[in-house]
Amino acid sequence: MGEKGILYLVATPIGNLEDITLRALRILKEVDIIAAEDTRQTLKLLNHYGIKKTLTSYYEHNKAEKGNYLIQQLLEGKNVAIVSDAGSPGISDPGEDMVKLAIQNGIEVTMVPGPTAAIMGLVLSGLPAGRFVFEGFLPVNKRMRKERIRLLKNEVRTIVFYEAPHKLIYTLKDLYEELGNRKIVLARELTKKFEEIVRCTLEEAIEKYSAEPPKGEFVLIVEGMDEKEVQEDKRQAWNEISLREHLEFYIKQGMSKKEAMKKIAEDRGISKREIYKNLIN
Numbered sequence: 533m534g535e536k537g538i539l540y541l542v543a544t545p546i547g548n549l550e551d552i553t554l555r556a557l558r559i560l561k562e563v564d565i566i567a568a569e570d571t572r573q574t575l576k577l578l579n580h581y582g583i584k585k586t587l588t589s590y591y592e593h594n595k596a597e598k599g600n601y602l603i604q605q606l607l608e609g610k611n612v613a614i615v616s617d618a619g620s621p622g623i624s625d626p627g628e629d630m631v632k633l634a635i636q637n638g639i640e641v642t643m644v645p646g647p648t649a650a651i652m653g654l655v656l657s658g659l660p661a662g663r664f665v666f667e668g669f670l671p672v673n674k675r676m677r678k679e680r681i682r683l684l685k686n687e688v689r690t691i692v693f694y695e696a697p698h699k700l701i702y703t704l705k706d707l708y709e710e711l712g713n714r715k716i717v718l719a720r721e722l723t724k725k726f727e728e729i730v731r732c733t734l735e736e737a738i739e740k741y742s743a744e745p746p747k748g749e750f751v752l753i754v755e756g757m758d759e760k761e762v763q764e765d766k767r768q769a770w771n772e773i774s775l776r777e778h779l780e781f782y783i784k785q786g787m788s789k790k791e792a793m794k795k796i797a798e799d800r801g802i803s804k805r806e807i808y809k810n811l812i813n
C-alpha cells in the first residue's frame with residue numbers, strides 16, 4: 533500500500549461567510565474528499581468561494597458507517613477534510629469520532645483552526661475567561677440535566693454551555709434551581725446580522741425569555757461559584773464533625789500529628805493553637 537492520506541479538520545464560519553482562513557479555502561480546494569455534517573450548509577460556503585467539489589455527508593446518524601468508508605479512503609492515500617455544520621469540527625459534533633478513528637488507524641490528523649462559538653461567547657461575556665469549563669450541550673432528560681448541573685455547583689471557573697432555542701427556558705430554570713441566581717451571559721447569533729449579547733442574572737434571563745420566545749443559536753456563559761463561598765461551604769462541612777474526628781481522619785490517611793493539625797487549621801480557617809487548646813480540653 534502507498535502512503536496514507538491526511539485527515540484535515542477544517543473550521544468554517546459560525547454565521548458570517550467571511551470568517552474563513554486562506555488556508556481553509558486552499559485545503560478545501562486541494563483535498564480529494566470533503567465530508568460535511570450538513571452538505572447544504574457547506575455547499576453555500578463552497579459556492580461563495582467558487583470551490584467546486586463533490587461533498588459527502590458525515591453526521592451523527594451515519595458516522596459509524598461513513599467513518600469506516602472515510603478511513604478506507606485515507607488508507608488508500610486520499611486526503612479528507614471534515615467540515616461541521618458551523619465552527620470547529622470536533623466541538624460538540626461528530627468530528628470528534630473521526631479524530632479517534634483516524635488515530636486508531638495510524639492516520640495523520642491535523643486541523644485548520646478557526647471560529648468556535650464557545651470561545652467567542654466566552655470572550656465577549658466579560659466573565660473571567662482565563663479559566664473556564666466547556667460543558668457543551670446538557671442532557672435532554674430533565675433528571676440527568678439537573679444531575680449534571682448539580683455536579684457544577686462548586687465549580688469556580690466560568691462555565692460555558694451550548695443550547696438550542698426550544699430548550700433554553702428549561703435549561704435556564706434548571707440552572708437557577710441548582711446554582712441560584714448567578715450571572716449569566718447569553719451570546720446569541722454570533723457573527724450574524726442579529727448578533728446579541730445579553731448580560732444579566734438567571735432570574736432576569738428566565739423573565740426575558742418567558743415573555744419573548746428565544747430565536748437563533750445560543751452560547752450560555754455562567755459565572756462560577758465565588759471562591760470564598762466554596763471555602764465557606766467546605767468549612768461548614770468540616771464543622772459538622774468534631775476536631776478529634778477530623779484529626780483521626782487525617783492520621784488514618786498516614787499523616788503525622790503535626791501535618792494533620794496544619795491541615796485542620798487550613799480546613800477550618802482557625803489557628804493551630806486553637807485546635808490544640810480544644811483537643812486538650
Ligand code: SAM
Nearest residue numbers: 546619620623648649694695721722749750751
Ligand atoms: N462545532 C461548533 C463550534 O465550533 O462552535 C458547534 C457545533 S454545535 C452542534 C452547535 C451549537 O453551537 C449551537 O446549538 C449553539 O449552541 C452553538 N453555536 C453555533 N453557532 C453559533 C452562533 N453563531 N451563535 C451562537 N451560538 C452558536
